[in-house]
Amino acid sequence: MSETFAVLIRAVDGVVTFVLIGCLGYFLAKRHWFSDDSVGLLSKLITNIAIPAYLFHNITVSFDRAELLSLAIGVVPPFLSIAIAMAISWGLATLMKSRARGLFTVGFSCGNSINIGLPINLALFGPEGVPYVLLYFMANTILFWSIGNYLIAADAATPRVRPGLLSNLGKVMSPPMLAFIVGVAVVMSQLPVPHVVANSLELVGSMNAGLVMISLGVTLYRMGFTGLKWDREMALIVAGRFIVSPLILILLSFVFPMPTMMRNVFIIQASMPVMTNSAIQAIYYDANVDYATRSVCLTTVLSIFTIPIFMVLAQALGE
Secondary structure, eight states: OHHHHHHHHHHHHHHHHHHHHHHHHHHHHHTTOOOHHHHHHHHHHIIIIIHHHHHHHHHHHHOOHHHHHHHGGGGHHHHHHHHHHHHHHHHHHHHHTOTTHHHHHHHHHOBOTTTTHHHHHHHHHOGGGHHHHHHHHHHHHHHIIIIIHHHHHHHHSOTTOOOOHHHHHHHHSOHHHHHHHHHHHHHHHTOOOOHHHHHHHHHHHTHHHHHHHHHHHHHHHHHOGGGOOOOHHHHHHHHIIIIIHHHHHHHHHHHSOOOHHHHHHHHHHHTOOBOHHHHHHHHHHTOOHHHHHHHHHHHHHHHHHHHHHHHHHHHHHHO
C-alpha cells in the first residue's frame, strides 16, 4: 500500500512541477519582463529550435534500427486512437460551428505524451515502459505536427484565405516534423551522431519543457484568470482527454491484442492533459491563444486528480 501511495505521489509531483514553472512565467510577466516582441520571440525559439532539437535527440538516443523496426507495429493502436479522436472532435467542432476548430480538435485528441507522460509512466512502470511511451509519442507527434499543426494554422486564416498546395505542404513540414523525420532516417540508416552534436541538441532540447510552461504562464497573465472560464467547448475538451481518448484506446486493445505493459502505458498516455505545444503553435500562428491556453491550463490542473485514477485503472486491468 505504501509503495502504491509513493508512486501516486511521484506522479502528482510531475504534474505539480509543471504548474509551478507556469507560475514562474506568470510572476515574471507580472513584473513586466515580457513585451509583445519577446513573447513572439519565445514562441519562435520553442517551435523552431528547442522542440526540433528535443525530438531529434530523443529519437536518435532512444532507439536503434532493430528496435525501431521491431516496435513499429506497436504504433498502430495509438495512431488509430488519436486519429479516431480527431475525427470525433472535428465532427463536434463542425456541429458546434466552433471558431477554433483546429484548437478544439487538437485539444480533444492530442495529449502531453512526453513532458508529463514520460515521467508519469516512469514512476508507474519503470524503464521497461519507456519504449511504449515513445511509440505513443511517435503517433502523437506525427498527427500533431502534420494534421494538428495545419488545423491550428487554419484557425488563424480569414474565411477568404484558402492556402494553396505548397502552403499546405510548408505547414505540414514544420521544423518539429522535419526533425522527427530526419531523426528516424538517421536511426534507420545507422548514421552515428557525433557526441558533441548529441550533447548540444540534448542541452538545447532540454529547454523545451521549461520554456513552454513559462510561455503559458506569461499568456495566462496577459489573459487574466477571468479568462479561464468553463464553457461547453472546454467541457468537451476535458471529456475528450480524460474519458473519450482513453476509452477508445481500451476498446482498441480488444481489437489489437498487445502485451499488458504496452496496453497500460498506452492507456496512461491517452489520459494526459492537452499538449502544451498547442498553445505555443497558437501564439506562433496568431490563432486563438486565449482558447488554447485555457484548454492546456484547465486539463493540466485537472490531471493532478485524474492521473492517479488512471494509474489505478491501468494497474487493475493488468491484474
